[in-house]
Amino acid sequence: MKAEIVTIGRELLDGGRVDTNTSHLGARLAALGADVTRATTVPDDPKAIEEVLLRALGDADVVITTGGLGPTSDDRTKHVVARVLGRSLVLDDDTLERIAAHFEELGRPMPEINVAQAMIPEGARAIENTIGTAPGLLMEQDRTLFFVLPGVPAEMKRMVESYVVPFLEGRGLRRLTEERILRTTGVPESAIAEEIEGLTRKLARTEIAYTASATGVDVRVICRGDTPAEARRTADDAAERIGEKLGNAVYATGEEPIEQVVGYLLQMGKKTVAVAESCTGGRLGWRLTRIPGSSEYFVGGVIAYSDDLKKRLLGVRVKTLKDHGAVSEEAALEMAEGVRDKAHSDYGVAITGIAGPGGGDDEKPLGLVFVAVSWDRGERVERFRFSGGRDTVREMAAQAALDMLRRALL
Amino acid sequence: MKAEIVTIGRELLDGGRVDTNTSHLGARLAALGADVTRATTVPDDPKAIEEVLLRALGDADVVITTGGLGPTSDDRTKHVVARVLGRSLVLDDDTLERIAAHFEELGRPMPEINVAQAMIPEGARAIENTIGTAPGLLMEQDRTLFFVLPGVPAEMKRMVESYVVPFLEGRGLRRLTEERILRTTGVPESAIAEEIEGLTRKLARTEIAYTASATGVDVRVICRGDTPAEARRTADDAAERIGEKLGNAVYATGEEPIEQVVGYLLQMGKKTVAVAESCTGGRLGWRLTRIPGSSEYFVGGVIAYSDDLKKRLLGVRVKTLKDHGAVSEEAALEMAEGVRDKAHSDYGVAITGIAGPGGGDDEKPLGLVFVAVSWDRGERVERFRFSGGRDTVREMAAQAALDMLRRALL
Numbered sequence: 001m002k003a004e005i006v007t008i009g010r011e012l013l014d015g016g017r018v019d020t021n022t023s024h025l026g027a028r029l030a031a032l033g034a035d036v037t038r039a040t041t042v043p044d045d046p047k048a049i050e051e052v053l054l055r056a057l058g059d060a061d062v063v064i065t066t067g068g069l070g071p072t073s074d075d076r077t078k079h080v081v082a083r084v085l086g087r088s089l090v091l092d093d094d095t096l097e098r099i100a101a102h103f104e105e106l107g108r109p110m111p112e113i114n115v116a117q118a119m120i121p122e123g124a125r126a127i128e129n130t131i132g133t134a135p136g137l138l139m140e141q142d143r144t145l146f147f148v149l150p151g152v153p154a155e156m157k158r159m160v161e162s163y164v165v166p167f168l169e170g171r172g173l174r175r176l177t178e179e180r181i182l183r184t185t186g187v188p189e190s191a192i193a194e195e196i197e198g199l200t201r202k203l204a205r206t207e208i209a210y211t212a213s214a215t216g217v218d219v220r221v222i223c224r225g226d227t228p229a230e231a232r233r234t235a236d237d238a239a240e241r242i243g244e245k246l247g248n249a250v251y252a253t254g255e256e257p258i259e260q261v262v263g264y265l266l267q268m269g270k271k272t273v274a275v276a277e278s279c280t281g282g283r284l285g286w287r288l289t290r291i292p293g294s295s296e297y298f299v300g301g302v303i304a305y306s307d308d309l310k311k312r313l314l315g316v317r318v319k320t321l322k323d324h325g326a327v328s329e330e331a332a333l334e335m336a337e338g339v340r341d342k343a344h345s346d347y348g349v350a351i352t353g354i355a356g357p358g359g360g361d362d363e364k365p366l367g368l369v370f371v372a373v374s375w376d377r378g379e380r381v382e383r384f385r386f387s388g389g390r391d392t393v394r395e396m397a398a399q400a401a402l403d404m405l406r407r408a409l410l
Numbered sequence: 411m412k413a414e415i416v417t418i419g420r421e422l423l424d425g426g427r428v429d430t431n432t433s434h435l436g437a438r439l440a441a442l443g444a445d446v447t448r449a450t451t452v453p454d455d456p457k458a459i460e461e462v463l464l465r466a467l468g469d470a471d472v473v474i475t476t477g478g479l480g481p482t483s484d485d486r487t488k489h490v491v492a493r494v495l496g497r498s499l500v501l502d503d504d505t506l507e508r509i510a511a512h513f514e515e516l517g518r519p520m521p522e523i524n525v526a527q528a529m530i531p532e533g534a535r536a537i538e539n540t541i542g543t544a545p546g547l548l549m550e551q552d553r554t555l556f557f558v559l560p561g562v563p564a565e566m567k568r569m570v571e572s573y574v575v576p577f578l579e580g581r582g583l584r585r586l587t588e589e590r591i592l593r594t595t596g597v598p599e600s601a602i603a604e605e606i607e608g609l610t611r612k613l614a615r616t617e618i619a620y621t622a623s624a625t626g627v628d629v630r631v632i633c634r635g636d637t638p639a640e641a642r643r644t645a646d647d648a649a650e651r652i653g654e655k656l657g658n659a660v661y662a663t664g665e666e667p668i669e670q671v672v673g674y675l676l677q678m679g680k681k682t683v684a685v686a687e688s689c690t691g692g693r694l695g696w697r698l699t700r701i702p703g704s705s706e707y708f709v710g711g712v713i714a715y716s717d718d719l720k721k722r723l724l725g726v727r728v729k730t731l732k733d734h735g736a737v738s739e740e741a742a743l744e745m746a747e748g749v750r751d752k753a754h755s756d757y758g759v760a761i762t763g764i765a766g767p768g769g770g771d772d773e774k775p776l777g778l779v780f781v782a783v784s785w786d787r788g789e790r791v792e793r794f795r796f797s798g799g800r801d802t803v804r805e806m807a808a809q810a811a812l813d814m815l816r817r818a819l820l
Contacts, residue, residue, distance in 0.1 A: 015437020
């Protein structure tokens with residue numbers, strides 16, 4: 001099954017907007033086992049649209065377009081589609097009713113211009129738009145399936161899930177690849193690859209891909225099967241075996257961020273945490289509180305950006321700052337203990353470091369970060385040396401702190 | 411001048427990665443007055459690449475490809491380009507030297523596979539890659555300029571700025587459009603449009619575009635001229651007049667984020683600030699500390715997520731919490747005063763609100779946020795009602811706090 005994607009809009013070509021529709025549609029089609037052979041972007045220009053559609057219709061089994069369905073005069077996709085397929089436009093009563101109801105709900109009269117949106121090519125099926133007014137369209141011609149969808153990503157995605165994917169599944173397209181994601185942090189990509197290389201070479205119909213970012217390496221395990229059930233089994237088995245090999249380095253299987261995993265662990269243990277942040281300036285707190293319900297276990301903390309606040313709000317000793325400096329193992333530990341004490345929390349996590357761009361020297365270079373975790377029965381402190389820009393160093397520091405807290409909780 | 415963009419890579423078609431190269435190249439080409447007529451994405455498949463290149467060469471004055479230049483066997487662009495243009499590959503000594511030097515710098519032996527990267531089509535110019543190993547290429551054939559660039563966005567961008575744009579300018583392409591950005595926050599798009607509509611209708615050769623996001627509305631002023639100087643003058647004049655009309659709502663002209671503007675104002679006035687954050691969990695602190703050198707004016711603050719910390723670390727009164735609740739004008743003011751007092755800063759900024767998804771009721775609905783600013787000669791508090799998901803509400807709250815601080819500093 002060959003598929004082509006056509007995205008329409010001047011703004012996608014002059015830098016006004018990044019085209020994310022192609023990637024979304026590509027992922028959904030690939031998951032159904034379709035082979036996406038090409039994606040083309042053209043402006044809202046009838047000739048350009050016509051040319052690309054004629055070519056795609058001759059070549060692909062499925063063509064999906066997005067964009068150019070709005071009520072303004074720029075939006076020409078529907079007329080071009082009708083012409084290319086040799087069909088006239090006819091009024092679709094259901095669609096007109098829906099658009100009228102939409103305006104009634106908004107309490108506004110329906111502008112004349114929106115009536116044109118209810119005109120669809122003869123023989124086309126209108127795909128309901130539950131968010132906006134422009135319906136999508138499905139046509140079949142010479143064994144090619146032709147989906148015409150709106151360009152607004154939310155509207156397009158809704159139609160893909162509610163109509164396009166079920167329709168293609170009904171035509172026998174099945175999910176013959178399955179993906180599992182093992183998320184790791186704190187271990188370099190090369191070390192992970194080395195660790196699992198022997199195993200993955202032995203796994204049949206399994207491909208491994210690595211996605212490295214500032215916050216860690218995601219190991220994507222992609223498996224094929226002759227049936228959907230077989231693909232799922234292969235993927236479950238491969239993910240389990242790779243996960244065992246990587247052990248504690250894996251903080252989640254799936255899309256969960258590490259702050260969610262930490263949240264589970266804190267809730268399970270009925271523990272609370274407070275943070276003391278210097279160079280990260282609040283990033284750790286922000287991340288922990290991204291999880292709904294985090295008030296169950298996160299009490300707050302101190303952003304101790306200045307040395308003065310480290311002393312006054314966290315109780316870091318003058319002597320510590322004088323002898324070792326604010327970026328030191330000793331200061332990190334006192335910050336973690338201090339915030340745990342002030343906030344009456346079970347765990348205290350502290351970050352202090354040199355994020356740059358200025359401030360580093362030979363002894364304490366740029367990117368040097370200390371993270372400490374303190375709790376009633378122990379404490380840990382680690383030294384990191386991160387590289388990248390200011391925000392990258394700070395993001396890596398917050399990630400390392402979340403991982404140290406996770407390991408302390410395990 | 412017609413331009414086409416071709417991006418190459420399977421991962422761009424199966425949802426593995428969003429293609430941001432097209433948008434970046436499109437913006438740079440459009441700024442030079444080129445008309446980007448089409449962008450196509452194909453997999454790393456020689457036949458697919460060949461087909462799209464042959465078509466583009468017949469149609470466009472400038473063709474730019476990205477992707478498929480790495481050393482692994484997937485990466486086939488160069489071979490296809492050579493074949494399409496009827497050229498053989500020859501060793502480029504300069505490039506080989508550069509690649510060897512790159513590996514020497516890394517302290518690693520150069521793998522044999524990287525030697526292939528120094529082979530370029532006969533008559534092509536190699537474009538130096540200052541970040542990675544694969545060089546870019548420039549060829550001319552039948553009056554078409556043909557740039558072959560790496561797919562890694564950072565490498566591609568570097569070559570565009572250092573080579574492609576200067577080269578095209580040397581060929582007489584000139585920047586005949588100029589853009590100015592007026593950044594606003596806290597005023598709805600419709601209100602801004604209404605305010606400046608009368609004026610902008612009178613401005614010749616000027617187009618206005620609005621980009622609305624959770625943090626505000628950017629007004630893009632796009633002006634044309636018959637010469638680059640005229641375009642610049644028109645843009646400067648239009649931006650100034652629109653800026654006057656919008657007054658204080660504009661916090662920056664250009665790309666500056668509001669935290670940078672706030673930083674300037676604090677530094678100019680030799681003032682310091684501390685933050686007290688409840689629902690934002692550290693976002694305001696993170697944003698203020700994104701600016702290098704922010705330690706000059708940002709001392710830190712308290713993440714007072716729990717009521718207990720609001721009382722103990724900020725001195726919010728029990729009675730206030732009991733009578734008005736933690737999400738109230740009164741609590742916000744006491745938090746701002748409290749943090750200013752504890753941190754010995756000139757300004758204190760506080761945020762308290764209901765970010766959701768749970769926790770709202772009729773009296774205090776989801777998205778309700780209070781922001782307070784306190785300083786030696788005054789205090790202000792405002793009530794906001796934001797909508798969107800949890801993170802959106804929190805980002806809008808941090809943005810509103812930065813804007814209130816800016817206005818207090820003006």
